Amino acid sequence: MKKEILELTENQYRILIKLIYLGKWMYDSYRIEQDKEIENLEQHIFSLSEKFKTENLVYFNDEFKNYFPTRSLEDQIHDLVDQYDDYTFWEELIHRLARRDFINKFGEEIISEMDVKQILEHEQPLIDKYEHELEKNGIDNLVLKNNDRLPISVKS
Numbered sequence: 001m002k003k004e005i006l007e008l009t010e011n012q013y014r015i016l017i018k019l020i021y022l023g024k025w026m027y028d029s030y031r032i033e034q035d036k037e038i039e040n041l042e043q044h045i046f047s048l049s050e051k052f053k054t055e056n057l058v059y060f061n062d063e064f065k066n067y068f069p070t071r072s073l074e075d076q077i078h079d080l081v082d083q084y085d086d087y088t089f090w091e092e093l094i095h096r097l098a099r100r101d102f103i104n105k106f107g108e109e110i111i112s113e114m115d116v117k118q119i120l121e122h123e124q125p126l127i128d129k130y131e132h133e134l135e136k137n138g139i140d141n142l143v144l145k146n147n148d149r150l151p152i153s154v155k156s
Contacts, residue, residue, distance in 0.1 A: 013052040020045050021069050022077050043067055090134060098126035 008016065024042050028034050046067035049058035057073040060066070069077070102123045103111065111119065133141065 008052070010052050010054070013048065014054055014057065016045060017049070017054060017057050017069075017073065018077065021073060022080065025077060025081065094127055094130040094134060097130050098123055101126050 020042050024038055027038060043066060046058045046069075047060075049055060049067065055070075057070055058067050059070055061068055102119075106114075106122065114122075
């Protein structure tokens with residue numbers, strides 16, 4: 001296998017460590033088994049931490065014979081993950097509710113015959129409606145129909 005030399009500044013390396021950790025976290029967060037190639041690349045990149053004076057982000061554990069992110073790096077990454085999760089939750093909720101209403105109004109067959117412009121003309125007002133509602137009230141006004149079908153009944 002051909003190897004290339006990658007030259008990085010200390011700051012670029014710090015950014016690379018964060019991207020590697022963030023990418024690996026996102027890739028592995030829902031998988032049962034970790035990807036060995038990604039794991040090996042992470043270990044290789046982390047092994048350069050002393051050279052780049054980034055021991056505050058990565059350390060070597062003698063017991064496990066592996067490099068690990070420090071608490072400082074984990075905190076930085078998980079702050080980003082929390083922001084991302086919050087953003088995607090609201091975006092997904094808005095778009096899924098709008099899509100549901102759009103399909104209920106027109107049906108999938110009619111929608112499949114629409115062009116992109118028609119779809120946007122009909123779906124965007126629904127997106128706008130849900131954006132406004134959720135910005136104003138969060139999930140306070142969301143109610144599940146047929147609440148008695150849920151395993152746990154919540155009475156207010």
